[in-house]
Structure formats: structure tokens, C-alpha cells
Amino acid sequence: MAGTTTTVGRSFPRMEGRAKVTGRAEYVYNLRLPNMLHAKACRSTISHGRIRSIDTSAAEATPGVHHVVTGADICKVLPEPFYGPAFHDQPILALEKVRHYGEPIAVVLAADPHVAELAAQRIVVDYEELPAVFDEVEAMTSDVIVHEELKPAGTFADLKHLAGKRDTNLALDYHLRHGDADKAFAEADRVFEHTFSTQQTMHTPFEPMIAIADVRNSAATVYTSTQSPSFVRYELARLLGWPESSVRVKTSHLGGGFGAKVYVKTEALALALSMIAHRPVRLALTMEEQFYTITKHPSTFRIASAVDKNGKVTARKCEVWWNGGAYADIGPRVTQKSGFTAAGPYNIDNVSIDSYALYTNRPPAGALRGFGIPQLVWAYESHTDIIAREMGIDPVDFRKRNILRNGRMQAVGTVVKDGEFEAILDELAKRMDWDKPFDRGSGTVRRGRGVAIGFKASISPTTSSAIVAVNADGSCIVYCSTVDMGQGSDTAMAQIASEVLDIPMEKIRVVNPDTDVTPYDMSTLGSRSTFHMGHAVRLAAADAREKLLALAKEIGLPEGHNTPVPELFVRKFGMSAGAIIGSANYIPDFTPPNYSTGQSPNATPFWMSGATGVEVEVDTETGQMRILRMINVCDIGKAINPVVVETQISGAAVMQLGFTVSEEMVIENGQLTNPSLADYRIPGIFDMPSVMESGFVAADQQNGPFGAKGVGESGTFGVSPAIANAIEDAVGVRITKMPIKAEAIYRALCVKQGRELSDD
Amino acid sequence: MTDTKNSRRTIRFTLNGRPVAADIGLNQNITEVLQDSFGLGGSRESCGQGLCGCCTVIMDGKAVTGCLTLAAFADGASVTTVEGLADGETLSAEQEAFIETGAFQCGFCTPGFILMTKQLLDENPDPDDEEIRHYLSGNLCRCGAYPEIVKAVRLAAGKRRNA
Numbered sequence A: 001m002a003g004t005t006t007t008v009g010r011s012f013p014r015m016e017g018r019a020k021v022t023g024r025a026e027y028v029y030n031l032r033l034p035n036m037l038h039a040k041a042c043r044s045t046i047s048h049g050r051i052r053s054i055d056t057s058a059a060e061a062t063p064g065v066h067h068v069v070t071g072a073d074i075c076k077v078l079p080e081p082f083y084g085p086a087f088h089d090q091p092i093l094a095l096e097k098v099r100h101y102g103e104p105i106a107v108v109l110a111a112d113p114h115v116a117e118l119a120a121q122r123i124v125v126d127y128e129e130l131p132a133v134f135d136e137v138e139a140m141t142s143d144v145i146v147h148e149e150l151k152p153a154g155t156f157a158d159l160k161h162l163a164g165k166r167d168t169n170l171a172l173d174y175h176l177r178h179g180d181a182d183k184a185f186a187e188a189d190r191v192f193e194h195t196f197s198t199q200q201t202m203h204t205p206f207e208p209m210i211a212i213a214d215v216r217n218s219a220a221t222v223y224t225s226t227q228s229p230s231f232v233r234y235e236l237a238r239l240l241g242w243p244e245s246s247v248r249v250k251t252s253h254l255g256g257g258f259g260a261k262v263y264v265k266t267e268a269l270a271l272a273l274s275m276i277a278h279r280p281v282r283l284a285l286t287m288e289e290q291f292y293t294i295t296k297h298p299s300t301f302r303i304a305s306a307v308d309k310n311g312k313v314t315a316r317k318c319e320v321w322w323n324g325g326a327y328a329d330i331g332p333r334v335t336q337k338s339g340f341t342a343a344g345p346y347n348i349d350n351v352s353i354d355s356y357a358l359y360t361n362r363p364p365a366g367a368l369r370g371f372g373i374p375q376l377v378w379a380y381e382s383h384t385d386i387i388a389r390e391m392g393i394d395p396v397d398f399r400k401r402n403i404l405r406n407g408r409m410q411a412v413g414t415v416v417k418d419g420e421f422e423a424i425l426d427e428l429a430k431r432m433d434w435d436k437p438f439d440r441g442s443g444t445v446r447r448g449r450g451v452a453i454g455f456k457a458s459i460s461p462t463t464s465s466a467i468v469a470v471n472a473d474g475s476c477i478v479y480c481s482t483v484d485m486g487q488g489s490d491t492a493m494a495q496i497a498s499e500v501l502d503i504p505m506e507k508i509r510v511v512n513p514d515t516d517v518t519p520y521d522m523s524t525l526g527s528r529s530t531f532h533m534g535h536a537v538r539l540a541a542a543d544a545r546e547k548l549l550a551l552a553k554e555i556g557l558p559e560g561h562n563t564p565v566p567e568l569f570v571r572k573f574g575m576s577a578g579a580i581i582g583s584a585n586y587i588p589d590f591t592p593p594n595y596s597t598g599q600s601p602n603a604t605p606f607w608m609s610g611a612t613g614v615e616v617e618v619d620t621e622t623g624q625m626r627i628l629r630m631i632n633v634c635d636i637g638k639a640i641n642p643v644v645v646e647t648q649i650s651g652a653a654v655m656q657l658g659f660t661v662s663e664e665m666v667i668e669n670g671q672l673t674n675p676s677l678a679d680y681r682i683p684g685i686f687d688m689p690s691v692m693e694s695g696f697v698a699a700d701q702q703n704g705p706f707g708a709k710g711v712g713e714s715g716t717f718g719v720s721p722a723i724a725n726a727i728e729d730a731v732g733v734r735i736t737k738m739p740i741k742a743e744a745i746y747r748a749l750c751v752k753q754g755r756e757l758s759d760d
Numbered sequence B: 001m002t003d004t005k006n007s008r009r010t011i012r013f014t015l016n017g018r019p020v021a022a023d024i025g026l027n028q029n030i031t032e033v034l035q036d037s038f039g040l041g042g043s044r045e046s047c048g049q050g051l052c053g054c055c056t057v058i059m060d061g062k063a064v065t066g067c068l069t070l071a072a073f074a075d076g077a078s079v080t081t082v083e084g085l086a087d088g089e090t091l092s093a094e095q096e097a098f099i100e101t102g103a104f105q106c107g108f109c110t111p112g113f114i115l116m117t118k119q120l121l122d123e124n125p126d127p128d129d130e131e132i133r134h135y136l137s138g139n140l141c142r143c144g145a146y147p148e149i150v151k152a153v154r155l156a157a158g159k160r161r162n163a
């Protein structure tokens, strides 16, 4: 893939830009179908309990109500109404038990959404409340059992052994052994151990989750704001016992996803409701309801390092507990796939990792921009910084002494290739003027700075398929199921097709995912699309190019001819007719890990990495913290579209900033107290650092399409620990729990001065 | 409870410069009516609480959050939505500036920010960054496009001055 490119690598404005600024962009949210009913759910007001009875009479008596549907009604149309990508553990509506606050119990259908909402409030549920467990570490040993029996989906080989297990909240345990950590600890000069934790947060995509299902004539069509059209088709077909060709899943542009809209969310319920009503049903969640649907894992991470006197980390032991909430969703994958990078981007000969996915009575947790990586980086980069400080070594220097370089084996047993960990650290230090003197403030306002670096292995193996059609007039259509939720994938895919076929961007269209039209894609998640779908589109375009060459030959043109494409079609078909269709499937090479050691010589097709540096100002009298400067540097291989890449990096960092300093779902007495943007504070324009820079280093992902790799998550990696590290640098206190609010800093400052504050 | 049959009425207002009428429910907000009766999706509900600005419309020269504005209040008013900004195929200065600076990702918040930018520049043709941030602080962008949005406003101001 060497050589110069003309379209790839240029900052084209997003293809759908005009539609977005004129308010005409298509979102499923805007779709209305004739004769459609609106669905509104009645949700659990407790976190764990048995349902004694559901009184729907008042709701049914409400004028304008068409149906009131409970779990028992769902069973009549879908006899096994359980779904989930890793475990078939989630009922479409609660059956017998509720396992988290906000779980849907019943639904009202009406032509007027206001009527449906009002009637849903009139449903009365009587519960026998049960004790609940909310903490991931407690869930390991708690008497409270969330699921009577584990029900792995069978899709993942490493979950099969869990089938039928009882009396446990452990949904997956993953173990990795590399070298001999125990021996290295016994021989170490210094040993450090710390525990860190993260809180529950939510994606809050601005287009709330929505699905409209229309089941008729033994076929189902579901319009949904999903990141995973192919998986939704697969799962709905499984629930129905129908062939996948009888289920059509269509999506449009998404008003944000960030992992909230992967796998099945609202679709199974909408499907069942349409089967019951024999009409199209629109199930649109509110912002509040999104908090009950999917969240980011809270986590606890105990990390220990053995270090020699030169500041070389000789061993690391990692124990991570992931709080998956009441339904597993994709949590077990997070546990394993992110688990193996828990020791950080360092060259450590002896590593042991134990990673546990737990059920609790919190709303379910899944993937959120980083698939567990930000939780891990928070711990290992805070820990790494503490070690450097305690050993009196400069934090950048300490990291460089230990950094994992290309050609070295990562703990999972895979040799690192095209992973520019050191380069991004160097670039960050340069942009921060790390070597220059730094103004530390004075009096009650102190300044500090900190850095952090994190990495991620792309999740493997996953498949993408694409079709590229060249029309008789020389224009081109790209058919792929990658969902553009703001990351600019449509534009990137068009650039790749344009590059391969030498067709200008204005003549290329990228079709919105529609499973009747666009071929299979594993999902738009985990920063996988640029690499996987990028390859599929590249190969499909190359296939079309070969066919155009064959066509030219067939009509007797010499090699190297410069007859325009439309002319080829006219000569072959006698008029402007016909089409050339290129297609391709892409799956990277992969070797599954050995079950007992977790080792694999080929665990991932590419490594992503991101480093963040911040300068902060802390008021020692109040604990108030201000970020003066934030710099994010990532390794993204070669950029397909540099401007879009930069905005991806900075957008990811802004989101992680919210998770670091303000966002937190608070559960008190079994109730989620703040499921709204009023009480759950996401970053606004005033929360931006005074100076913010985002960039990437010159790099080349040699096995990537045009040297590119994924970028959507990398900007999140370093943000949280960089802030904690800067705070310690400024005022000498260490925060180990997220989020880092002024109160936490103030309390820590008090402790440092020898006066601990009471909890109230 | 509300009896839906007796709680409907017809309202007349000016929508993007044209006189229109709509049969509305008294409990409907203006965003719902724009979506359901006029097929206009630029004002859209997200937080539903007046906090994010995704539902922004201009009513009688003032920016309001459509999710908290009952449609009945539009009776007799003049309403401008993002769909009313472009002149045929020609985009407004604000719209062009948002495209050129890449000031959006998913685009769900974009109509609200663009309308607020227009309001700001109508009132203050040459705002500094602090004034821009202040004016836009009622709008949220979950994709975190704030740095580019501030740039877009500056660019739009320049375009309008040079127009």
C-alpha cells in the first residue's frame, strides 16, 4: 500500500455536512410511519425484588390506550424472550423478578405518546423487595445472587463452561500469566501496591435510543438508532426462529452512540410490541430512560509492581473487578479483551492478571468509548506515577525506562508491531515543554502538571464485508453496514473507494446501513471500522477495478487505455446500462489465546495508543481545580482524514474529562437519584480547558488500509490519570477514586494537614 | 387526566416566513408539532428539560427551547427554525462556517448551536471568545465539538462582516 495517495490523507469536509447544518440529516428519531403506535414503559422503582403482581387496570381504562403489555404477554409471541450478546440473560420485559432500578416491567401502547406516558404512570406494581448488591468486590462473595443460573449465549467459546452455573455473580473470570510474577516480587528492590476505583457513568448520546418495529406478512422491519445492524438482525431472527432474510434492520445517521447503541437495546421490545399490536410501534427512550438501559462499568483495580533500584518494573500483578450490573451485555468481553492490557504499555517480563466480570443490581454496563481501557489506564497510570515520584524519578523518564517498544513481546504473548507508544510520549513531552521550568503558582493557588499514556489492542477477530458498485455513468455507490454516528466513517469509506477507483468524491455515495442491502459487519465499535471496513471497502473497490479492466479487455481495448468509464459501459451494453459490482469480506489473522495461560502469539491486528498531558491549578482552600492546558497525542497510523481524526481525538478527551471530574450515577437506597442532565453533569463549553491541543504522530500501520488504524477511543485513554497526576504535582495529594470533584480534593488536602473531615 | 378530545385546537403562526396553521394537542410542545405536522426535524428533543438546546427555535426574535415551549404559545407568533436559514441552496454564513471548521460530529446538537450563533451575531457582530462561550453556554454537545464551535462562530462573524 505504498505510494502517494490523492484522496486518502486529505481533510474533506464530512459528506453529510450540508444535511446536518440545515437540520435535514436523517435520524431514526425523525422517522414517522403511518398508523404507528407509541410505546411508553413502566419501570422498576426498586433495585432487586420479586414481582408479586402488576395491576394494569387503570392504564387499560385510560381513553386512547390500545394495549398494556407485560412480560407474560411477551412470552406469548416470543416464548424464549431472553437476549444478550454474551449471555441470554436479559428478559425483554421483567419476568417474575426485577434486577435493577429502572428495569422495564410493562408497556402502554397508544397513538398519542402523551396518553401512553400518562397511562404507564397508572400501572401499579407490587414487589417483594430483596436485598441488593451494588459493589463489584462485594458481589464476589455476597449472599445476594443476581441470576439464579448463568445462561451463556454460546457465541463465545470461552464462556461455554459457565452454562448452568448457580449461586454465583461471576459472569467470567479471565487470567493471564506471563513469566513468573511471584518470583520477581520475592526478589524485588521495591514493591508498590495501590487500589483504584471508577464510578458508574452513562454515554448520554443526544439522540436517545429509539426503534420502530413493523412486523407484518411474516417479515419484520426494524428502524433503529443502532451501531450494530447485523447483530440486531441476527439476534431478532434468533428470538423469532426466522431466517435472517426475514428480518430487515435499517438505520440512519446516529445522534451519537459511544457504545450505548451496540448489540440489542430497544429493538427486541419494539419487535415484540409490533407483533402484539399488529401495527408499527415506535419505542423512543427519554434521556432519563437511557440511564436505565446501558452504562459504563464501575471498577476496582488492585495493582502491585515490583521495581528494581534503577526504576525498571520487573513484575506487575493486576486484579480487576468489573461491575457489569444486572445483565451481562458485552461485559465479559470487556473483562477479557481489555483485561490483557491491564499492566499498561510497558515492557514487563513478569505479569499476572486476574479480571472478573460481576453481576450486581446496578443498571447494566457495556461498552463505552474504550471498552474498559480508560478504567485500566486510570489505575495503572496513577500507580506508575506514584512509583516514579516515590523513587524520585521524573515521571516521563520513568515511563520511558519501561516503555514497550516495537519488537518486544506484550504480556499476552504477541510481539508489538507499529505501536508508537514511545513516540507519542516523546511528542507529548515536547508539546508540554516538559524540560522547561514550570510556574508552580503561589499562596493558595498552586499549579502542577501530569502525563499519562494508555494503549489498547483492537478486538479480534471480527469481520467486515462491503460491496462497491460502479454505475454506468461512472459514479459509485458504497454499500457497507458501518454506522456513521459522528465519527465520519461515511467520508472515510468514500475516500478509500475514491482512491482505489480514481472516482472523484462528489460521484460517490455511501448507503446507510440496511441489512437487506448492505452486507454483514460485526458492528461499529471499538475503533474497528477504519481498519476492518476500510480494508473491506478497499478490497471491494479493487475487485470492481479488476472487473472494469476485464471489461475493457473484453471490448478490445489495449492495456493502459484511457477510455472513460461511461464509454466502457456504452460499448459493452449498447447504451448507458449495467453495473460493475465489487465485493469483499475482510477478517484479520488471529490466534485465540490459550485458555489456561491467556497467551496468544497473534492477539490483535493493531495497537492503538493515546497520551495526555495536563496543567492544572488547584485552590488549596476550596479544592477547586481548573485545567489550564490539555494536550492529547495519539498514534492513529496514517490519517485518512486528518481534520476528522483531530476532532475525534479532542471529542474523546472532552468526554473523558466529564467522566473524570463530574459525571457519576448515584444510587441511594436502591434508587438512581440523578438520571437527567440536570443532576448528571456532562461537560459544557465552560468546562473546556483554557488551552486544548489534539494531534497525532507520524506513523504507519503497515497492515492497515493506506497505513491507517482506529482512533475513536484513543483520545480517552490518558485523560483521567493525567489529571490526578497533575493534582498530586500541584498540591501533593493523591486521588484514587473517580470522579475527582473539588470535595474529594478538599478532603484529601484536609487529611494531608492532619484533620480528617467527617462524612457529612 | 386530560381528555384528549377536548384538548385540541388550531393555531396559526408564521413558520420560516410563511403563514401556516396546525391542529395541535394542548399538551404538545412546539418541537413535537414541527416534527409531526410540518416534517421539520431540525428542532429535536434530547434532554427534554431545557438543558441541552437541541430543540432550539427562534420565536418572535428570541431563542427558546422547543421542548419546554407549549405549541399553543406559538399561536400568532413568528417561528424560525434551522430549516429557515438557508436561502434555497445557499447556506447562511453560520451554516457554512460550521461545515468549514468541522464544528460537529453526530450533528444532533448542531441546529441549536447554529441558531444561537445567528442570534449572537445579530446582537453582537464581533464577539470575543469569552462572549461566544457565554452566549452558547446554554447548549451542550456530547460529541465535545466545543473548540471547533468557537472557531465556527468566529468564522461566521467574519463571513457576515465581509458579506
Ligand code: FES
Pocket: B044, B045, B046, B047, B048, B049, B050, B051, B052, B053, B054, B055, B056, B065, B066, B067, B068
Ligand atoms: S431537548 Fe430541549 S433543551 Fe434539551
Ligand code: FES
Pocket: A206, A255, A256, A486, B103, B104, B105, B106, B107, B108, B109, B110, B140, B141, B142, B143, B144, B145
Ligand atoms: S455533534 Fe454530537 S452532540 Fe454535538
